[in-house]
Amino acid sequence: MTDDQTTAAPTTGYAPVNGLEMYYEIHGEGGTPLLLLHGGLFNIDLQFGALLPGLSENRQVIAADFQGHGRTNDIDRRLHPADLASDVIGLLAHLGLSQVDVFGFSVGGAVAVHLAIRNPELIRKAIFSSVSYAPEGNRVEGDGAPMEFKVEMIAGTPMEAEYLAKSPHPDLEHLQVLLDKIGAFDASVDVWSDDDIRGIAAPTLITVGDCDMFKLDHMVKFLQLRGGDVNGDFVGVPASQLAVFPGTTHFNGLARTNLVLDVVTTFLDAPLPTPAA
Numbered sequence: 001m002t003d004d005q006t007t008a009a010p011t012t013g014y015a016p017v018n019g020l021e022m023y024y025e026i027h028g029e030g031g032t033p034l035l036l037l038h039g040g041l042f043n044i045d046l047q048f049g050a051l052l053p054g055l056s057e058n059r060q061v062i063a064a065d066f067q068g069h070g071r072t073n074d075i076d077r078r079l080h081p082a083d084l085a086s087d088v089i090g091l092l093a094h095l096g097l098s099q100v101d102v103f104g105f106s107v108g109g110a111v112a113v114h115l116a117i118r119n120p121e122l123i124r125k126a127i128f129s130s131v132s133y134a135p136e137g138n139r140v141e142g143d144g145a146p147m148e149f150k151v152e153m154i155a156g157t158p159m160e161a162e163y164l165a166k167s168p169h170p171d172l173e174h175l176q177v178l179l180d181k182i183g184a185f186d187a188s189v190d191v192w193s194d195d196d197i198r199g200i201a202a203p204t205l206i207t208v209g210d211c212d213m214f215k216l217d218h219m220v221k222f223l224q225l226r227g228g229d230v231n232g233d234f235v236g237v238p239a240s241q242l243a244v245f246p247g248t249t250h251f252n253g254l255a256r257t258n259l260v261l262d263v264v265t266t267f268l269d270a271p272l273p274t275p276a277a
Contacts, residue, residue: 014071017090018083021168023071024064024091028056032124034268035100036063037088037108039130039253040079040182041159043070043166047105051254054261055103059268062100064091066107068178073168079107079181081114081190089119101268103127105254107182110189117192120201125268128222129207130214130253133192137218149179197225203239205267207260209248216244239273 010025025044034055038047044063048055055061066084068074077083088111092100101124104112109131116126132138151172154160163178164170204226208219219242223229226240243263245256254260 015091015094017087017094019075019077020067020087021073022064022067022087022091024062024095026095027052027061027063028058029060031059033060033062033097033100035088035092035102036061037102037104037111038063038066038069039106039108040185041069041154041163041178042105043162045070046158046162047108047254050257051261051264054257054265062091062095062097064088066111068167068174068181070162071166071168074174074178079185081107081110082118084111085114085118088115089122092122098122099124101125101127103129103264104131105129106131106250107185113192114190116200116202116204117196123202124272125205126200126202127205127207127264127267130209130212130250132214132218133197133222134218135191137214137222138186139213139215149183151176151179154179194225197222200226203267203270203273205241205243205264207243207245207253207263209245209250209253211247211249212253213250219244239270241267 010027012025014021014023036044036048038044043065048063052061052063065072067077067079067087099122102112102115104127106129109128112126112128113131113133116123160175163175167174206219206222208214208216210216220229223240223242228238228240228242230238232238245253245259248256
């Protein structure tokens, strides 16, 4: 990596989509663009800041802030994967892109799954990080009721500081509205069938922490539906793969930068499988 690559400022802009001014950044150049989709209450910098230099070393990377996150405004609309996916489709149209690789974490992972199933023509390869495809994959804490988030719970954290520093409406009242929407997100997430997951066209990398909010047996089933969990020495390494990051929770799911970069870039750089005759 050269000094120019590590210090070059990204191209930034706002895409007018669905009543939003959706903030985006473009880093690097070359290859199939990689689209980064962050998790709830995170933003481009909080989720992917440490990864961006390595990810953009040999490819163009596009990172976006979701509705109400980072530099993107909020609107009177729930947070739902279908709506957020529609925003992403609008962003890609704004940028004139017909196909990308996608790397989505948590909320962004749910959006990436939605895109891979509903808009397969847009996705060449997909990375689904720390996300399940059905409720049985989720670890249920307490009485199972949706978690209620309050601004006091994140007081003094980087999430609060980033929100107040970057949001178009930087006050605690708007932050509480966003927290309410994030708290309700799980109840609105799409539930996909085994056939939906099996039918995804894009080669898939699934990542999860070994102490994440998703059950490991569910993630193995996710892999199996994608054609994985085989004896690769005899039948070859499948195009879809699973990475379990050790000592990793949901909150710090991408924190081991070197490990994540190696896993993700190796997957993205691998040739596409040869279509069956």
